Amino acid sequence: MFRSSMCGRLLLNLPLLLVVVATAMMVGGPGAVGAPRDDQLVIAFDKEPDTLNPYATHVLAAKEIDVVEGFHATNEKMEYIPRVVQRVPTVTNAGLTITAGKMTVTWRLKPGLKWSDGQPVTSADAEFTYKAMTDPSFRVDSRAGWPIIESVKTPDPQTVVVAFKDSYAGYRDLFRYLLPKHMLEGKDLNTYSDYNRSPVTTAPFSIQQWLPGQFLVTVANPNYRGAAQGLPHIKKITWRFVPDANTRINMLRTGEAQVAWALPFEQIKPLQSAPGLKVIVHPLNAWMHFDFNLRKPMFQDVRLRQAVAYAIDKEAIVSQVLGGLGKPAGPPITPLSWAHNPNAYSQYKYDLARAKALVAEAGWRPGSDGILQKDGKPFTFDNCLNTGDATQERVQQVIQAMLRSIGMNMEIRNFSAVVYGEIRFKGECDTLFHRWIVPATPVLSIFYSADAMPPNGLNEDFYANAEITEIIKEAESTIDQPKAKALFWRAQEILARDLPTIPIYYMVAAQATTSRLQGLVGNPTNDGDGWNIEEWRLGP
């Protein structure tokens, strides 16, 4: 309350505002009020959440500010770690059994857990979460995986036994958030704002105040399971909503904030040398890729797709255009994943002579203007990208120049987000330059299965291959990791052979903080960089 009335006064009183800001700058304190304290943090956050019910939104804010959690999360190495459960169930620790093709997973909750309002956490909450997620009236962002569950049983308050209709390797991504039954039972989850704006939680932080359009304040949850060990170290965090990246960085520079969330790529290098600041660059489980639309006639001949692969100098793109921030890509599973096949796509080393030979083999000859021709038709195609990311647009133009050097005329046709989504799903572009970010459990089916063409999935290559569709399906339902790995490796080899897509580079993300902040390491998946927020500290 103090803060909001203060804000009202600040708006009315400009001289006072200047004095306060100046004072804040001098002491480098957190925010415009109060003396600097090492257990409080102001974070200039890039967005405002729409709802804090994490199942109901694709905005990751609730996860990022760490006011919700569930059975597991993934850490900075993409390993699954237990949250409210004692351990991650696997075949080895007997938490997972398969009989006659059906999988049963048993989770045991940590003892003595309490919700932030003091109520006990029990297996009934998990059962309630399952019921909510399979209730068609609850408008969720994604129900992926939930329909595979056959039943959820709760033999005692500590134990959750989930029987699946099939085997399903993505089981650890279910129950990522636990919903509190005692608060939500009988309520309409779509509109119940008591929860959606201030969820009762088991996470390190809970909501103290949310002023729409301004900021959100989270405070240490007194019933957090680590409270006895002093976790979280930071006791109060103010998340200021600042969509403009330059403003976020200025707030960090002036000491008004200690973290400038989601540092844009172009700002990484300039800020790395700034005194008193620290830039944390970490790999993302994401990659930019050049996609062929196989419904169009242009690239039906695989030799032309290969020529494109040989003509794009990924090493130069990463070292020069990206300044070394990222990695030249191989297959469409990143090196962060156990399923990554380093051999797949390794045949496509930058080789202009090879590219030209393949093009000639396919019957295309350079015309007088240097553009390839066949039967009097020039080799012209378009490439679409979502506008707004300067780095991606820059790389796209480099690719354009590289393809021009083997005589291919790539026309750039970029669109703002709404139109772009529409156009690529309709398959109107010859090629795309696009980004995928995926969870820790490897996934290929939504991108490359024959049955995943839009609107049923994200197979925007319109790539139809019965063999790989089968292999991917089997790989994704195989629990035994070595077996699954062999299948994924095979799938990546087929993709490299058929080339519906050419991954260009594996991406990184960055956060900028005061050099006093310790513990922020980032997270490659959409668990978000706040995943270990309870361990953050402000040093001297």
Add this chain to the structure above:
Amino acid sequence: MVLLILVIAAAAAPLLARFAPNDVDLRKLGSAPSRVHWFGTDDLGRDEFSRSLHAGRVSLSIGILSALVAAVVGTTVGALAGYYGGLVESALMRLVDVVLSVPPLPLVIVLSAVARSTPLTLILIIAGIGWMGTARLVRSSFLTIREGEYVEAARAIGCRSLRIILRHALPNSLGPVIVAGTLAVGNAIITESVLSFLGVGVRPPTATWGNMLQNAQSTMTTRPWLAVFPGLFILLSLLSVNAVGDGLRDALDVRLKA
């Protein structure tokens, strides 16, 4: 004079520039101005001098042509509405209000989905979202002019409406039109880069002053020359278009002759 130099430089760009405007050179990313690259190179190693000149061709022609189209359309609508009054005026001015009330960005986004962008569509789009101001200006000055004694006199001796509009009323309201028109040139150059962002503008790698300026935003602190040169060109061409506008008004405005 300056405008003439700019136009000639842009027209003769291929002769003046040592490098092709779209040649990417990854070994020379963002080098500062030097004897080889007079204006330095951009973040893809392309010669900034060559790009600036070639961009001038696109930006100047789009800017001037779309301002011209907007001025002609606006003046016609405004003149008809202002001279005839009554039903004609109501109909035309309500049309202006309707067009003004449509927010341009969503409109352009829709257009980008249906139309393939060509220089002609681009000029028409920019003119299409910019002619209303001129129409209002011309109408208001016509409202006063049509009550003027010399107009009454012309009507009394039997001049036809078209002759009165062209010979008597229009020259008297040219001042504001020219000012609005010259300002529109600058607007059009910037609008073009916004349209490129939405997918209907000039496509990369073709350089325009607008898109060069826009791309330079993220590197403003590290490579200022990327923003300075296109910015300078826009400034110079605006100043000189304004000067030309002033000159034109002096030459054409009948009131100043008296």
